[in-house]
Amino acid sequence: MNNPFEQLGIRPDLTIAIADLDRAYRAAQRSLHRSSDTRNRDQEQARLNHAYRTLKDIPARYHWALESLLGGGTEMETPPDQDFLFEMMEIKEELESLSATEDKAPLEQLSTRLSGKALEMEQQLAQELNASLSVPQGARESATSVDPGLLQRHAHWKYLRRLAEEAKRAMAPPTTPSSTPGSP
Amino acid sequence: MALLHIHDPAAAPSPIGIDLGTTHSVVSWVPPVGQPVAIADCDGKTLVPSVVHYAPDGNVLVGEPALLKSDEAPQETLRSVKRWMGKSAAEVQHLTGSYRLDGTETRFVKVVLGDGRQITPVEVSADILREMKNRALDELGGVGPAVITVPAYFDDAQRQATRDAAQLAGLEVLSLLNEPTAAALAYGLAEKKDGTFLVYDLGGGTFDVTVLILDDGVFQVKSTGGDSQLGGDDMDRALVSMVLQQQDTALSELTPQEQVRLHTQCREAKHQLTDRGEVTITWDRSGAQGSESHTTSITREMFESTILPLVEQTLNSCDAALKDAGVAAPSLDGVILVGGATRTPLVRTRLEKQLGQAPMHAVDPDLVVAMGAALQADMLADRAGDSHRASNDALLLDVLPLSLGIETMGGVVENILPRNTPIPARRAQVFTTYADNQTGFELHVLQGERELAADCRSLSRFTLRGIPPMPAGMARLEVVFEVDGSGMLSVQASEQRTGVSQQVDVEPSHGLSETDMERMLTEAFERGDEDVKKRLVAQRRVEAQRVLSALDSALGSDGHLLTDDEQPAIQTAKQALLVSLKGQDPEAMRQRLEELDAVSKPFAGRRMEAAIAGALRGESVGHVEEQTADARGIDSHLPPPPNTNPEKLSSKE
Incomplete structure (x- = not known):
């Protein structure tokens, strides 16, 4: 699964401020724009835009974090207490x-x-x-051990x-x- | 060769920037040393009125000379054609005043001149562009490639029409540039000063507001909005109405010539009221006893109270744009004024009061866009000639002006790419079938901010067929929306269990009039709450109907899977749900649905297992392929199944 924080070149931090996120987004776009490799630039830009959108929208940001910890295919909807x-x-x-x-x-x-x-x-x-x-993907315990x-x-x-x-x-x-x- | 950068017109003609405006146009260039300059004619005038006169002898006049003809030959003197670019006759009918239109048979509008000649807005714009090019030729001795500016709101058809006009005028177009961005460039913000800026662009015919962040050469558009049918012309019109009202006269009582004259008088009064407290105008009305002359005096106060609602409208758009951008007015680093109408003192004072800071006005608001275009032309032309400069060229990160989505069950719009999404963008969303054994999906692509499909702009409809019969909710239809950097949308749909797929290219705003766009935006703001409730009720009913029909069919075919105490519990919950559906309370419907869902869940689970087992047993691979191939055939005779709109399942990238 794509890690939007990684794509924007920043350390995963769910409390990131919009202004910092914006800065990282612009920096990533700038380096893409200035890179000499012009192949698939539109697609790369779209991918950065998607990562940015995921993190900018707070519920989407947390949804991504949970999903990436639990692994895809996990039922995300839980009835409230x-x-x-x-x-x-x-x-x-x-x-x-x-x-x-x-x-x-x-x-x-x-x-x-x-x-x-x-x-x-x-x-x-x-x-x-x-x-x-902050635990690297490979070193993480299996999804089932995440606090229910x-x-x-x-x-x-x-x-x-x-x-x-x-x-x-x-x-x-x-x-x-x-x-x-x-x-x- | 990179060492020598001496300007030599004979060797490399200078690139130019053109602001092709609704009321005025300007051409500008960047001298080898110094800041961009607007090119003036021999009288020192830099603004060319965007007016073209077509004389009966085939002569074409552009600018001031054409303006002089508008009194005697209003039908042959065309103005404000920018509003008609890329539009059909039906869309611009209300904008054309006394002009005669044709275009019932073609996609784009044509204007019929007094002698019957027909002319397209693209040709008129080309004539204006040719005049700008000639001006540059006179001044510079040679003309290089051009950057032409367009409103941020221009859709594909309008941008294409602008490119076509440039081609007709014999100009090589380096790029089209959004007007607010051009203005920001002209202020030199990209190089000198980073921060958050609001560009307030009140032109002759359009109002655009853009909130953007400048950061080390990157322009990030945070939000864009506006009133695409509001501008200085509307101030003139409001003034005309006020004057006529005072004399108890209707506009239709004046001849076309008299209308034009009164309009001109009012426009001049507006300009004079910038530094004067009172202006007197004289105008004529021909009646049964011949022409009578009226004198009306207009004070600054009268003018300001007349245009106040228009100014307020622009301020509301500013608020909305700031809100969309997540920016508070006090944290703005600057407010940039664009367009001659921003000279109006009321606009400046109200804007200052609203945003808490005086707008910047170091650069002439009439010339700022053309100057920005010249800078961009200079950068792009340089880049082509010298790859070292590529890294210095400014990057613009733009956004979608209106949301894009598809219609789901109940006529509800599911937004796939919301307004202000950075472009290019790609997003996939998974939908499922509503009815058992549904073999097709009808996809209806929409644009707009309203919750119900009927209130949004329809862009395209297509049907995906050939899905093998499955119980409702089993199919997985993936719909992918892709918008490229220039705002072009393509939609792809595929059923993931079978691989049946289809793709269409959609022009996102094709045929969408600016009025539509503006109306749709305003309505969405005004009716947000009401819409949400209507949407919820519609959604819940659909959901409930689906659950009920699935339940009934399940009870009929698989009743033997029920346990003894499940039967009465399900019936009770079902009755309660039916009662709630007759009401208008979405929350009650949701609760009843949840209850029914809870009591029937174990049964549904047992049934689904049985269905999957059955489907896998019964369907051979060959059979699936056969059906797919048949559905792709052009002469597919399958009638569209009822209730074929997809139902939202989940979304992912």
């Missing part, structure tokens, strides 16, 4: 009732709380995954992340509010 699901349903209800109210302050609090929690889970996942990714809870934590994080995004959307409706005092 019942207690977790129950907790999420409650938050969802809270979110819905808050979205309907005029006062946006409680909604903002909930949104901040959700984003914070999602980020916390993301960092934990990143730590776990980074540790495994990892997939579920990943599923929980994805769920929470979606919920946090929903909360953000509820705060800023898609109609771009005009900052003008109104046209005559």
